[in-house]
Amino acid sequence: MTSTPSTTVRAQRWLRENLFSSPANAATSLLLLALAIWLGSKFFNWAVLNAIWGQAPVTTCNALAGQGACWAVVADKWRQMLFGIYPRDEQWRPMLAVVLFCAVLVLSALRWFWHSRRLAVLWVGGSAVCAWLMAGGLGLASVPTSLWGGLPITLMLAVYGTLLAFPLGIALALGRRSHMPIVRAVSVVYIELVRGVPLVTVLFMASIMFALFMPEGISIDKLLRAQIAIILFNAAYIAEVVRAGLQALPRGQIEAAEALGLGYWQMHRLVVLPQALKVTIPAQVNSFIDNFKDTSLVIIVSIFDFLYAVKQAVVSDLDWRHFFVEGYLFAMAVYWIFCFAMSRYSQWLEKHLSRELRS
Amino acid sequence: MTSTKASAVAPVPSAEAGDTIISIRGLNKWFGKYQALRDISLDVRRGERIVICGPSGSGKSTLIRCLNRLEAHQSGSVEVDGVELNDSLKHIGAVRSEVGMVFQHFNLFPHLTVLENCVLAPIWVKKQPRAEAEATARRFLERVHIGDQAAKYPGQLSGGQQQRVAIARALCMSPRIMLFDEPTSALDPEMVKEVLDTMIALARDGMTMLCVTHEMGFARAVADRVIFMDRGEIVEQAPPNEFFAHPKSERTRRFLDQILDR
Numbered sequence: 001m002t003s004t005p006s007t008t009v010r011a012q013r014w015l016r017e018n019l020f021s022s023p024a025n026a027a028t029s030l031l032l033l034a035l036a037i038w039l040g041s042k043f044f045n046w047a048v049l050n051a052i053w054g055q056a057p058v059t060t061c062n063a064l065a066g067q068g069a070c071w072a073v074v075a076d077k078w079r080q081m082l083f084g085i086y087p088r089d090e091q092w093r094p095m096l097a098v099v100l101f102c103a104v105l106v107l108s109a110l111r112w113f114w115h116s117r118r119l120a121v122l123w124v125g126g127s128a129v130c131a132w133l134m135a136g137g138l139g140l141a142s143v144p145t146s147l148w149g150g151l152p153i154t155l156m157l158a159v160y161g162t163l164l165a166f167p168l169g170i171a172l173a174l175g176r177r178s179h180m181p182i183v184r185a186v187s188v189v190y191i192e193l194v195r196g197v198p199l200v201t202v203l204f205m206a207s208i209m210f211a212l213f214m215p216e217g218i219s220i221d222k223l224l225r226a227q228i229a230i231i232l233f234n235a236a237y238i239a240e241v242v243r244a245g246l247q248a249l250p251r252g253q254i255e256a257a258e259a260l261g262l263g264y265w266q267m268h269r270l271v272v273l274p275q276a277l278k279v280t281i282p283a284q285v286n287s288f289i290d291n292f293k294d295t296s297l298v299i300i301v302s303i304f305d306f307l308y309a310v311k312q313a314v315v316s317d318l319d320w321r322h323f324f325v326e327g328y329l330f331a332m333a334v335y336w337i338f339c340f341a342m343s344r345y346s347q348w349l350e351k352h353l354s355r356e357l358r359s
Numbered sequence: 360m361t362s363t364k365a366s367a368v369a370p371v372p373s374a375e376a377g378d379t380i381i382s383i384r385g386l387n388k389w390f391g392k393y394q395a396l397r398d399i400s401l402d403v404r405r406g407e408r409i410v411i412c413g414p415s416g417s418g419k420s421t422l423i424r425c426l427n428r429l430e431a432h433q434s435g436s437v438e439v440d441g442v443e444l445n446d447s448l449k450h451i452g453a454v455r456s457e458v459g460m461v462f463q464h465f466n467l468f469p470h471l472t473v474l475e476n477c478v479l480a481p482i483w484v485k486k487q488p489r490a491e492a493e494a495t496a497r498r499f500l501e502r503v504h505i506g507d508q509a510a511k512y513p514g515q516l517s518g519g520q521q522q523r524v525a526i527a528r529a530l531c532m533s534p535r536i537m538l539f540d541e542p543t544s545a546l547d548p549e550m551v552k553e554v555l556d557t558m559i560a561l562a563r564d565g566m567t568m569l570c571v572t573h574e575m576g577f578a579r580a581v582a583d584r585v586i587f588m589d590r591g592e593i594v595e596q597a598p599p600n601e602f603f604a605h606p607k608s609e610r611t612r613r614f615l616d617q618i619l620d621r
Contacts, residue, residue: 261456263452
């Protein structure tokens with residue numbers, strides 16, 4: 001590492017001004033630094049140096065007496081953690097489905113796929129194959145959705161919960177700005193009603209109360225009901241983010257489109273939304289990350305998402321039940337990988353699109 | 360404001376006296392309690408070039424924005440090429456496809472290239488095949504001397520270039536009337552001339568033009584009539600020579616003194 005004198009001087013000055021400006025500040029800084037080093041080294045010792053990696057019998061882990069992490073629990077239980085109660089012999093299917101689904105996500109992030117027909121083929125095809133792998137039929141043993149669990153559930157609820165909420169959210173945002181009083185009223189009431197209640201209550205409604213309203217003999221799959229509830233819930237939030245984007249658009253853009261004779265829908269499709277949605281990318285990714293993590297709430301209506309599968313895999317085993325911390329850390333790592341990837345992608349997307357929007 | 364001396368161009372011959380293409384009768388327009396237009400009546404002949412000037416807030420922009428219903432009027436009537444402007448979307452659409460507009464701040468679509476800006480409305484509104492629309496667009500871009508920039512985004516062009524693209528974009532709809540709302544006011548002085556030259560060329564081709572502008576050199580060169588507005592009223596209108604040499608009203612004289620620096 002080489003550093004020019006000026007950066008060294010600057011660093012020194014920054015330290016002096018921000019961390020050591022008075023004896024009390026200096027003492028606080030040193031204390032916090034010591035604390036951070038102490039905690040960091042303890043965690044590092046526990047998680048890495050003293051840890052047991054790979055397969056190991058539970059007795060070896062018990063012998064550590066908490067001095068090191070027992071990653072053997074993940075090595076032993078990872079299938080249950082990822083796929084929950086899905087029949088063990090068929091677990092290659094959710095595994096393949098998750099890989100395929102992630103491939104669809106990555107592919108649709110690429111510029112080449114940004115054409116409506118290519119995206120439609122990719123998503124309809126990818127979703128159909130994933131659904132077939134998960135549910136079975138056509139040569140595969142059928143697995144009811146009540147046995148689905150783990151990461152596929154989390155990914156499905158989060159991704160479709162955002163993707164399908166988008167058109168509805170855009171419609172609500174446009175409705176809220178509409179000149180037609182009824183359309184505006186319906187949009188405002190929907191958005192304010194849904195935003196005013198917690199997701200948990202919406203899930204309860206979908207899972208328990210909905211069945212009471214349906215005629216005898218007609219039932220909709222519980223997972224599907226939860227999925228629809230999440231879509232309807234997210235749409236209200238997306239609507240407000242989109243509305244912010246619409247308001248950010250200069251009035252002159254609309255006037256120019258109107259003066260050229262574009263109708264309402266043409267104007268919104270070709271001029272307004274492409275610009276408005278671009279400026280909302282950071283906010284949209286923010287709410288997508290939120291949605292992704294909020295899907296863990298579906299456990300209250302007995303749908304077994306990834307987080308619950310991890311917990312259940314560890315605590316249901318009498319031998320391994322003490323090593324739930326390692327299990328949760330594993331879950332944390334998986335959530336973090338997905339969220340971090342999304343955050344990086346959104347940064348790339350903003351930069352990429354802003355090249356076109358320099359004006 | 361750039362001065363009159365900027366464009367010393369030979370006057371464009373007067374338009375042939377055509378039939379009436381725009382007819383305004385007793386037009387009133389309010390923004391809330393504020394009355395922006397008071398009892399305006401005006402006839403514009405086909406091929407006529409009109410310059411509208413006046414102090415800021417005099418209603419001149421509002422007037423031309425009423426001609427393509429960017430603003431809705433509350434009373435009186437506006438008829439453009441035989442079509443009465445009212446709440447009917449069909450009428451509004453018919454008028455808008457005949458009336459091109461150029462704005463002070465260009466209002467190009469920043470997410471589309473120059474060419475895409477120009478073909479958007481012909482393809483979606485006039486249902487032209489893309490190839491035909493692109494050929495037309497390239498022709499007009501050539502005409503405003505910007506053909507080599509077709510693949511660029513508006514943000515990559517100078518203000519003067521952007522305004523010329525905006526003119527080409529409006530022309531691509533083959534309008535019969537062009538409205539200019541202070542087209543040079545947001546430009547750096549050295550770019551004013553390139554835009555005015557484009558507008559003068561358009562005037563030579565016989566386009567019906569209504570220009571809100573303070574470019575009095577432009578008014579002298581191409582206008583058949585100069586209209587002076589103040590406080591929402593048409594105070595005075597006359598051919599440019601008469602208008603500049605013998606303004607009738609005191610308000611016009613004061614305005615001209617300020618703007619012409621004499």
